[in-house]
Amino acid sequence: MKILHTSDWHLGKSIHGQSLDADQEHAVLAIERELSKGYRALLIAGDVFDRAVPPTSAMELLSGFLERVSSRGTHVIIIPGNHDNPERLDFASGIIGKQGVHLRCRYESCFEPMVLEENGEKVQVFALPFVEDAVVRERFPDAELPDHASAVGHLISRMKEAMVPGVPSILVAHEYTGRDVVSSDSERELLVGNHGRVPTELFSGFDYVALGHLHGPQTASRENNAVYSGSILQYSFSEHAHEKGMVSLTVEDGQVSSDKVRIEPLKKMTYIEDRLDNILSDPKYDPFSKDYISVSLTDTGQLFDIQTRLRQRFSNLLEVKIPHLMKDRADPGSVRKAMDSPRELFSLFLDRFGWDDPLKRERAIVLFEDARARTERSFRRGSE
Ligand SMILES: [Mn+2]
Numbered sequence: 001m002k003i004l005h006t007s008d009w010h011l012g013k014s015i016h017g018q019s020l021d022a023d024q025e026h027a028v029l030a031i032e033r034e035l036s037k038g039y040r041a042l043l044i045a046g047d048v049f050d051r052a053v054p055p056t057s058a059m060e061l062l063s064g065f066l067e068r069v070s071s072r073g074t075h076v077i078i079i080p081g082n083h084d085n086p087e088r089l090d091f092a093s094g095i096i097g098k099q100g101v102h103l104r105c106r107y108e109s110c111f112e113p114m115v116l117e118e119n120g121e122k123v124q125v126f127a128l129p130f131v132e133d134a135v136v137r138e139r140f141p142d143a144e145l146p147d148h149a150s151a152v153g154h155l156i157s158r159m160k161e162a163m164v165p166g167v168p169s170i171l172v173a174h175e176y177t178g179r180d181v182v183s184s185d186s187e188r189e190l191l192v193g194n195h196g197r198v199p200t201e202l203f204s205g206f207d208y209v210a211l212g213h214l215h216g217p218q219t220a221s222r223e224n225n226a227v228y229s230g231s232i233l234q235y236s237f238s239e240h241a242h243e244k245g246m247v248s249l250t251v252e253d254g255q256v257s258s259d260k261v262r263i264e265p266l267k268k269m270t271y272i273e274d275r276l277d278n279i280l281s282d283p284k285y286d287p288f289s290k291d292y293i294s295v296s297l298t299d300t301g302q303l304f305d306i307q308t309r310l311r312q313r314f315s316n317l318l319e320v321k322i323p324h325l326m327k328d329r330a331d332p333g334s335v336r337k338a339m340d341s342p343r344e345l346f347s348l349f350l351d352r353f354g355w356d357d358p359l360k361r362e363r364a365i366v367l368f369e370d371a372r373a374r375t376e377r378s379f380r381r382g383s384e
């Protein structure tokens with residue numbers, strides 16, 4: 001039996017004001033194509049939407065997808081992540097569940113496993129909605145839950161009580177766990193908040209833990225077979241090196257094994273660090289002309305029309321950084337010192353424009369001095 005593990009779809013997300021609707025539709029279709037290869041179920045381990053109130057385009061995309069996939073008999077198991085609003089996501093879940101789309105948004109109803117079966121092979125899937133400590137405390141007032149780990153631990157221990165013996169088990173969760181895991185910009189804001197990292201030991205006792213939350217595909221715990229599938233797309237330039245995709249699980253003879261499946265993005269996110277003239281002319285940048293581009297210019301000189309010129313080469317330019325120029329600007333001291341000497345001021349001006357060649361500089365300074373002398377002479381004549 002095959003099960004597809006995905007997470008962090010973030011439908012409705014935009015970056016630097018750029019809507020990702022087309023990119024997300026492309027990725028969702030790739031998931032649908034993979035599912036057509038004979039999967040029993042799809043897991044979405046949280047952050048289905050990017051926002052509590054998603055744009056209608058995102059809702060339409062998910063709605064159409066669920067309709068097509070469930071009509072082919074594939075089960076879909078969804079938990080809310082920290083970006084989702086669990087109450088909204090839970091809408092009509094009772095009716096939708098009968099069609100095989102299982103929204104697990106409430107802690108009270110997450111203890112019982114869903115048992116899936118195919119050709120005599122069975123698997124039990126537990127789904128833990130993103131754990132909000134305050135809500136868990138309110139729902140389970142008798143439990144002692146001083147911190148996030150104890151809240152997560154409480155819910156998981158209740159699941160283990162309901163576990164069917166002798167049937168392999170999968171837990172779906174949206175949590176931050178693992179000792180050597182790497183986080184990225186697009187999820188960072190969430191990790192420094194109230195929700196800390198929980199010990200991986202909490203996830204022991206399952207045959208596979210299908211995690212969401214961190215956007216880089218990675219293993220959180222080898223012993224506990226806890227894996228982050230990663231987001232379905234690159235959602236920040238800090239993720240430009242990530243190969244995004246999903247995890248294909250095979251349940252066979254009571255064992256769960258996993259394989260990575262790539263999602264080829266419609267447009268990649270590419271980060272380029274170089275001098276402006278190189279970026280504009282070097283053929284090595286030709287293949288990136290349609291990518292989402294973040295440029296960091298290494299130039300130290302003043303530059304004109306940067307956005308327009310870069311955009312002619314990269315139609316999807318999203319970000320330009322000029323770190324050295326910023327440094328220059330932050331040092332008004334050198335400018336003030338040069339104010340007394342026109343020659344030094346002009347020399348500083350040449351620095352800003354990146355005139356490094358000593359011969360050219362010398363010629364420019366001679367021309368400048370000459371022009372200045374002539375101008376001063378004509379001023380003197382005028383005032384006589
Ligand atoms: Mn996320």
